[in-house]
Amino acid sequence: MVEPRAPGSPILSVRDLKTYFQLDEGIVRAVDGVSFDVQAGRTLGIVGESGCGKSITARSILGIVDKPGRIVGGEIWLRRGADQPVDLATLPANSAAMRAVRGKEIALIFQEPMASFSHYYTVGNQIIEAIREHSDATPRQARDRAIALLDTVGVPQPERRIDEYPFQLSGGLRQRVMIAMALACDPRVLIADEPTTALDVTTQAQILDLLRGLQQQRGLALILITHDMGVIAEMADDVVVMYLGRAVEKGKVDAIFHAPRHPYTRALLRSIPSIMAAPRTKLATLGGSIPHPFNRPAGCPFHPRCDAFMTGVCDRAVPAALAGPDGSEVSCFLYGERP
Amino acid sequence: MLAFTVRRLLLAILTIWVISVLAFAIIQLPPGDFVTAYIAQLSASGASVSEAEAVSLRELYGLGQPFYVQYAKWIVRVIAGDFGVSMEWNRPVGEVIGDRLWLTMLISFAALILIWGLALPIGIYSAVRQYSIGDYLFTLIGFIGLAVPNFLLALVVMYLSFRFFGANVGGLFSSEYELAGWSWDKVVDLIKHLPLPAIILALGGTAQLIRIMRANLLDELRRPYVVTARAKGIPEYRVILKYPVRAALNPFASTVAYLFPYLVSGSVIISIVLSLPTVGPLLVRSLISQDMFLAGTIVLLLGALTVVGTFISDLVLMWVDPRIRHQLD
Numbered sequence: 001m002v003e004p005r006a007p008g009s010p011i012l013s014v015r016d017l018k019t020y021f022q023l024d025e026g027i028v029r030a031v032d033g034v035s036f037d038v039q040a041g042r043t044l045g046i047v048g049e050s051g052c053g054k055s056i057t058a059r060s061i062l063g064i065v066d067k068p069g070r071i072v073g074g075e076i077w078l079r080r081g082a083d084q085p086v087d088l089a090t091l092p093a094n095s096a097a098m099r100a101v102r103g104k105e106i107a108l109i110f111q112e113p114m115a116s117f118s119h120y121y122t123v124g125n126q127i128i129e130a131i132r133e134h135s136d137a138t139p140r141q142a143r144d145r146a147i148a149l150l151d152t153v154g155v156p157q158p159e160r161r162i163d164e165y166p167f168q169l170s171g172g173l174r175q176r177v178m179i180a181m182a183l184a185c186d187p188r189v190l191i192a193d194e195p196t197t198a199l200d201v202t203t204q205a206q207i208l209d210l211l212r213g214l215q216q217q218r219g220l221a222l223i224l225i226t227h228d229m230g231v232i233a234e235m236a237d238d239v240v241v242m243y244l245g246r247a248v249e250k251g252k253v254d255a256i257f258h259a260p261r262h263p264y265t266r267a268l269l270r271s272i273p274s275i276m277a278a279p280r281t282k283l284a285t286l287g288g289s290i291p292h293p294f295n296r297p298a299g300c301p302f303h304p305r306c307d308a309f310m311t312g313v314c315d316r317a318v319p320a321a322l323a324g325p326d327g328s329e330v331s332c333f334l335y336g337e338r339p
Numbered sequence: 340m341l342a343f344t345v346r347r348l349l350l351a352i353l354t355i356w357v358i359s360v361l362a363f364a365i366i367q368l369p370p371g372d373f374v375t376a377y378i379a380q381l382s383a384s385g386a387s388v389s390e391a392e393a394v395s396l397r398e399l400y401g402l403g404q405p406f407y408v409q410y411a412k413w414i415v416r417v418i419a420g421d422f423g424v425s426m427e428w429n430r431p432v433g434e435v436i437g438d439r440l441w442l443t444m445l446i447s448f449a450a451l452i453l454i455w456g457l458a459l460p461i462g463i464y465s466a467v468r469q470y471s472i473g474d475y476l477f478t479l480i481g482f483i484g485l486a487v488p489n490f491l492l493a494l495v496v497m498y499l500s501f502r503f504f505g506a507n508v509g510g511l512f513s514s515e516y517e518l519a520g521w522s523w524d525k526v527v528d529l530i531k532h533l534p535l536p537a538i539i540l541a542l543g544g545t546a547q548l549i550r551i552m553r554a555n556l557l558d559e560l561r562r563p564y565v566v567t568a569r570a571k572g573i574p575e576y577r578v579i580l581k582y583p584v585r586a587a588l589n590p591f592a593s594t595v596a597y598l599f600p601y602l603v604s605g606s607v608i609i610s611i612v613l614s615l616p617t618v619g620p621l622l623v624r625s626l627i628s629q630d631m632f633l634a635g636t637i638v639l640l641l642g643a644l645t646v647v648g649t650f651i652s653d654l655v656l657m658w659v660d661p662r663i664r665h666q667l668d
């Protein structure tokens with residue numbers, strides 16, 4: 001058990017991150033000014049509806065946003081022990097420095113374990129590749145390490161499974177292998193992008209347990225991306241609620257659940273069916289639909305769907321983030337200054 | 340895996356059978372029967388055939404009996420390696436064809452290798468650098484390659500080399516080797532002559548395959564497993580070559596199934612223009628002079644070899660795709 005670091009020394013600090021897609025039709029502001037901190041041994045939950053920019057935030061951190069997407073602003077500070085922190089946003093995507101971070105210091109787990117593996121190589125091949133990329137391990141050592149990793153994540157008969165192809169495994173096993181691959185180089189930050197969405201309820205619970213266990217053993221800083229408030233309640237210490245590329249509310253998980261402030265957060269919470277009854281149900285009771293990325297509403301982006309909408313206020317300016325107790329923040333004209 | 344192989348094998352045999360029926364139909368095509376034509380041909384050249392000889396020939400070919408009996412007699416002899424006699428050359432068909440069959444296959448195969456060798460890197464480049472100047476340039480060249488029939492290209496190349504270099508680029512051998520027996524020097528000479536017809540034959544196919552590779556790869560580049568590979572910190576060129584290119588390779592390689600027959604028939608045409616010693620000119624001449632055993636045999640052998648080539652490539656493809664390999668055993 002690694003001692004959680006003192007609060008205030010986050011491993012990863014994202015500041016005002018902006019990632020835009022420059023399309024012929026216009027600019028998609030996929031991520032539009034998001035800030036958060038991630039601490040060792042803690043879990044940051046990022047929650048929001050489909051398309052609000054959660055995955056693009058994760059990819060921006062690793063510098064693997066697809067073209068024509070680009071980080072156009074903000075900072076991503078990665079702290080390394082006594083060394084000077086490095087701003088990942090300034091590293092060129094294909095630089096050796098950036099690649100040394102990917103997989104080695106920050107690793108990613110994906111939503112679709114089926115589509116996220118190549119089916120032309122064995123799972124062992126794909127794990128060993130990650131190990132050998134970031135270490136001097138011989139093929140033999142790398143293979144032994146891969147088998148040990150598979151064992152750690154609860155893959156039965158790892159010596160045999162390592163030579164199988166992804167399509168020969170069940171969905172749950174595939175996701176375990178994906179986690180093993182992410183842990184291949186002992187990263188300090190693990191980003192899990194909807195790691196359980198594609199799984200059935202029982203497997204989902206097992207994978208979440210596994211992630212929690214690994215985090216405690218290894219003192220991982222975990223960023224857990226989901227659109228499921230139930231998963232947030234179960235896993236997260238801190239929460240960022242995203243809407244249309246912006247963080248509309250941030251806070252400790254207790255505060256978010258017991259005293260949600262932003263109308264969007266409240267709507268999300270109302271939409272949880274009942275705790276864990278049907279975790280895959282999408283946010284059904286949330287009224288209205290997400291605006292098209294090219295038609296971002298003027299003023300507060302949430303105003304067309306907000307039940308606390310104030311005419312002449314909310315449609316005129318974008319609410320700034322207002323700091324509250326315990327590092328919490330909310331961006332809504334119900335709090336703080338109005339235009 | 341086994342079931343798949345057996346299915347493909349049966350299909351190949353069926354195809355060859357259909358081709359053989361077709362080839363025999365070609366032999367049967369001219370009016371009158373073969374022996375009558377043969378006798379007429381011989382008497383025209385001064386020789387004569389005795390009545391007994393004519394009867395035994397009729398018996399041998401089953402003339403006057405139903406089509407399927409004649410076919411059966413013919414195919415049994417073909418399997419035993421006896422393709423009949425060429426009337427025009429008055430020699431066994433097998434002898435007349437000689438090396439030409441292998442040279443035809445060689446040119447087609449050389450064109451195939453060339454097509455892959457060019458289309459693969461260009462297709463990868465065009466997909467990875469989509470909409471770059473290079474991509475547009477290759478697209479343009481590709482469309483020209485598709486639009487120009489290869490016999491026309493062969494004519495143009497012939498004309499240009501004659502006009503500006505005074506050289507005749509036809510043939511597959513220099514004159515001193517043309518009639519010589521096989522020797523190491525003759526092989527070297529052949530290899531020197533091979534590129535030009537191969538390039539002419541390959542152009543259209545290359546253009547097609549560049550489009551196929553580009554489209555497949557563009558599709559694969561967007562897949563989540565590419566993001567996974569990038570997230571591991573592997574250099575970009577290795578990400579692309581190991582993952583999406585590997586995935587795009589299978590549909591690319593499987594184009595051999597339709598490309599090869601197209602090349603074989605294309606080689607027939609450009610062989611005539613470039614006067615290459617392949618079966619092409621022979622086939623055309625035999626059809627004109629109604630030398631039907633020769634024509635039918637060429638059609639049969641070309642068809643059968645093409646089917647065999649396709650069958651082998653099918654097996655190889657199946658073997659290199661782990662999903663097929665594992666699902667079927």
Ligand SMILES: Nc1ncnc2c1ncn2[C@@H]1O[C@H](COP(=O)(O)OP(=O)(O)OP(=O)(O)O)[C@@H](O)[C@H]1O
Nearest residue numbers: 021028030049050051052053054055056057066293
């Ligand atoms: N390649 C791309 N080209 C153009 N726009 C894109 C591209 N990728 C993502 N976007 C846009 O970026 C926005 C955010 O996408 P993102 O994938 O981060 O959403 P998400 O929150 O992860 O949603 P989900 O819950 O569905 O995974 C979306 O509006 C999407 O339209």
Ligand code: SF4
Nearest residue numbers: 300303306314332333
């Ligand atoms: S600013 Fe206005 S519209 Fe936006 S969330 Fe707050 S109350 Fe609703």
Ligand SMILES: [Mg+2]
Nearest residue numbers: 054055056193
């Ligand atoms: Mg996503």
